[in-house]
Amino acid sequence: MELGIVWLVRVAWIAAILPMVIASIPNSKLTSFHQLVLGFARRGKILQPSSSSQKWTLPQKHFAHFYVLGVAWTTLLLAATWMYAFKMTPFQHRFEVWRAVFLLLLMEIQVLRRLLESFYVFKYSPSARMSILGYLAGLFFYTAAPLSLCVNIAPEVVTFAAKSHTSSALEFDLLSSLIPLVKLGWCQLIGAAVFMWGWLHQRRCHAILGSLRESPSQVKEYIIPHGDWFEIVSSPHYLAEIVLYAGLLIASGGTDATIWLLFGFVVWNLTLAAGETHRWYLRKFENYPANRNAIFPFVY
Template sequence: MEVEIVWLVKAAWITVWIVSILPLVIASIPSSKLNSFRELVLSFAGRGKILHPSSQKFTVPQKFFGHFYVVGVVWTTLLLAATWMYACKMAGGSHVFSFHMTHVEHRFKVGRAVFLLLLMEIHVLRRVIESFYVFKYSTSARMHILAYVGALFYYVAAPLSLCSNIAPEVARFVGSQVAEFIASGKSHSHDFNLLLSISPLMKLGSLQWIGGAIFLWGWIHQRRCHAILGSLREYPSQEKEYIIPYGDWFEMVSCPHFLAEIVLYLGLLISSGGTDISIWLLFGFVAANLTYAAGETHRWYLQKFENYPASRHAIFPHVY
């Protein structure tokens, strides 16, 4: 019965991702017949300079972006802590929650989830810092309330997708620890063991480290591009001023920070081993969402600046 419930939840999860991806893919198709649909999607998904004028009524300030990453940090930290404790418990010899695979295979699977959540933690921590200390949002910049709610949901769903295969057993483990604490008034704590603590990361394969390197590559370039964007409004007098950004991947595309995000999620996908459809759909959503947003942003730049660099593409160098 429990297995059936897990599969039902996973099926619902997959459906949510597919429903989220399809409108973005359709809206990105370059056909005049889809203009009305494209405007409809933009009215809900647009933000800042690409927000549709008709959507201004149901909006919140774009500086609320920071809320997404606060939620992301809190939720990812909780998932990471719970999963890491479970992994350490397994490394210490307990594997009462594993089933349908050998102990070694299961330890690897849990350790891989720890690694993925650790990468996500690194990502959302930087994003929350950037939201409050790097970006200087214009007071007139808005985003649709549905986009705001959707983004809050995303930063709950994304970390959970990275560990969805083991989430039920981690939840049972946490529940057992809480029940034990309530019953006895204390938990069975052990002296800190460094080797035991890092053991979940010691059995990772080459695929995880390759994915981690790709993630880091995207992470570094996104940090650089965000610093460039933040520097464009260094003074209060520049709050409503738009300037063409230059430097790093901006020399190739209009939205290199979006490209970098796709790269780092590609790193997560590779690190996962590519065996979980939830992570494939997570990557698909990120790619579809940012490609669509980049296309709209690129068109805005071309309309705004007569001297905009003609060699730049929207998001993928020499392609789109």
Template sequence: MLIFAGRGKILQPSSSQVTICPLLLVLLWRQKWTVPQKYFAHFYVVGVVWTTCLFAITWMYAFKMAPLTGGSHVDHWFKVWRAVFLLLLMEIHVLRRLIESFYVFNYSPCARMNILGYFTGLFFYAAAPLSLCINIAPEVSSDEAWMVPNDWCQMIGAVIFLWGWIHQRRCHAILILKDAKMLMQGSLRKSPSQAKKYIIPHGDWFEMVSSPHYLAEIVLYVGLLLASGGTDVTIWLLFGFVVGNLTVAAGETHRWYLRKFENYPASRSAIFPYVY
């Protein structure tokens, strides 16, 4: 999993990884098997374009096949409009990430990520929006009793999604300010070896975990999962991939911080407060 999660400062392997899997390092950690980290923007270009197309198609399908008047096909009506709602949440997320990639983050020219992780990211942002609307084939159901709790699931899921979205935005702002301080301090140093000095980030969820932006991403997908009703296997698979990938990346980031800073806060977890 680390092959796919490796990026930026955690792309270089630790000594334990060198001992355990030297052949893998020869094949995958070499510079020719990486791409610039700024290619992260490609993920969100794919995500925005594909999500927008699916959202438009699903919206038109909703009006044509499942009008707001409902009728006897209440189950199908709900699933179609739920898919529209989920795609809207995904659109909000990937659009913000695209704007951040182009206009907010300033990736170092030296920052790289593994090429397998790059292709995995492209596949993920092509598959993720599709998984939100894949299960809206026409169905007829006479049982409407379950509709009420699912309405509440959508509302609660949307609140959790926005909660994660807001905190991820805050954490990204903290990282941007940290990078700006690093550049400012680096410009004042005479020695090139001192030009890039990392700073421990503080504020918001950084006081609890080392990778709060990853935690916020997981919270986003918890919201999507709840808003979907939790009945679609594809969305569960999507959620599982997000949790697995980001947990591995956060663990490596946390260990990097511990190696880099002797005074790193001992109370911080890697990604899940008081758990891991």
């Protein structure tokens, strides 16, 4: 059962990554496919109202649905895995279980902030839309990403949770359950530091984007953002997301292929979206800063 779940999640990530990889191949025969894939990635300002696929779109404010799902699902996985780690007797892969708790805790910090931002920071234009397939991809991501952080031990946790449900109530000592988390290895500490670096910069960049539409008169206007990593790339919030998922990868120890696939999806997806955003800025503003790259400073 364990291998079945692991490979199911891995195949799902591969199936999600492969179209983006193919679309990135510079071949004229793939132009139509390239445009098709980009159509799924376009949203907001880069999804023009005149698009023939406009009827297959949803309001961009539905982004909040991703984070409601992400918070609910991550909290469930975190609570079950943490309780399992706390109650299990010591055995060989105890460290792996506590590491999964640590990764899910970081993910919880991320999805909670994104949920709050979707309600209190971002002010989407009434005309801002996103592809229905992009919407489904978002729901897939916030289901598969938290699961990928603990998929190797998920069957054990499910079995434990089922048994606990039929047994007497379990006692949970929060202080005692925190001690193993602070005794994890250097990979977890370094990974958490990288994660928080990306997390803080994404928070700042989102605040900058949100501030561009503080008044009702700005709702339908687009302004060149400035500040923080916006001075070097057009989509610093995407760069920050790649950084924080790199932190999760480091914290995982880098030995799990599932988390590598999760990271690969994040990189490919956000790189494609950032490229489209950068080209839109160049078309929209004649005075757009020439020193900015799309997402990776001095590279792309």
